[in-house]
Amino acid sequence: MSIATTREDFHTSKFFAGIARGIAGALLFALPMLMTMEMWELGFYMDRSRLLLLLLVNIPLLIVLSSRVGFEETSTWRQAIRDASIAYALGIVTCTLILIAMGVMKQDQSAHEMIGMIALQAVPASIGAMLGRSQLGGKSDDETNQGTGDDDDPVREKETSYPGEMFLMAVGALFLSLNVAPTEEMILLSYKMTPWHALAIIAASLAVMHGFVYALSFKGSHDLAEGTPSWHAFVRFTLPGYLVSILISAYCLWTFHRIDDVGSTQTLMTIVILSFPGAIGAAAARLIL
Template identity: 60%
Template sequence: MASTRTRADFNHGRFAKGLARGIAGALLFALPMFLTMEMWELGLYIDRFRLVLLLLINIPLLILLARRIGFEDVSTWREAVRDASIAYFLGVAASAAVLSIIGVLRFGQAIPEAIGMIAIQAVPASIGALLGRSELGQHEDGDEDPVSEDLDEGYGGELFMMAVGALFLGLNVAPTEEMILVSFKMSPCHAIAVIVASILLMHGFVYALSFIGGHQVEEGTPGWHAMIRFTFPGYIIAFSISLYCLWTFHRLDGIDPTQAIMATVVLGFPSAIGAAAARLIL
């Protein structure tokens, strides 16, 4: 049950450190996309409906993620909305600052173009801002950072974190031409091999390789149980998110369904790794 807190209980120092870690996380996790030409160009021509849809989808994702790892102790949904809003603001600010520094944004540029480039970069940057608290944060006074029971426990929470990891890593590479070029070089046998490798790597990352944060199959539980319950659904999530990312970034426009599936399989490989990594580190 969430505790009742007052303004006097608010730890301003911890919150300020959370903001600093959020900015660092936005830069660390989104810098590759800030420096990717395809992402700049997407801001110029991306269909505005698809862009707005991506921005809207990011809102509940950030709120749920903030419920788990906010900038300060998060015990209510109101605080989660607050932290998600801050993360979005940090993502926008970091995107505008970096794109301006490297000369992509210029004075006199058309406002719709500038807004498009900043908005599309703000999505991964805002996710990075929240991830920054989890990955760059430091336990103080021997206490662990609080994690909401709503998302920390349960099957739905595991699937959600896999979706976050798949989306974040998928956004890194979905805008690039290589996803389509690689898919044209692949045969159906290659596609099957990539799918099998994705699933095995997902399972190995979490259960077999003894990484910190990895999961152990309970004694007496069949080995295939975790594969069926978590790994296969995780890959389906990663595949679905990959398909959505490619559609959002116009990578599926003008190609036949078979080739679209092949491209999704290619992007599903890094997205699956991202899904598995999210279960380890978040």
């Protein structure tokens, strides 16, 4: 894919195709949250400082993510910021239209409630809009002529540094954690679990993460270099990735008031529970992105 550096290089049809994929991605990734009652209520009572922090965290996340899966390939920070702004705008517009269409947002509601609801829902929707290119995008004619293998995929051709790998894991963990962190079931499960359940969940999370990326040969999985011991990937990627998912899970629970005024044992149990889908999201991100 050629990089649009001048007005003449800008392909209008490709750009609007990217916009369409962004809208589709926002719907695909955010629709479960748009239909979740807890997310509607959080838009009303959620602490505004925590909501603002979430919105601010999402901006650099989108900017960095756009360098890999933006609407077009980006070579400058200006282009990355442009793509991130477009993704955020698509998330806001998509969420607003869907919430109105479902009757969740009505004229008699206060601006405070409506703005909070849209702002909160726009975070996963904007991530989905950005991921629309990697998940829903097709190849250009030039790329098709070069072959049909995964090596020609413009999303996959970039080498990723170790910090980049951790960042992608954080994105995946954040996305799946955002889907379930607001629900009451997280708190309920923490009271049902025993320490043995928690240890089993931790073991299952680590096994799923390692299996997704290395052991089970999924499409897009990572192969170890010849001569590399099997434990190397587990220590270098799986364990740090799980730690990332734990930190992301704790942040999401704090953001959504799920661990306010909760005992330390239940807080730890809730984080362990949420880190299970977070770990799956982290592992899947390494395959997808």
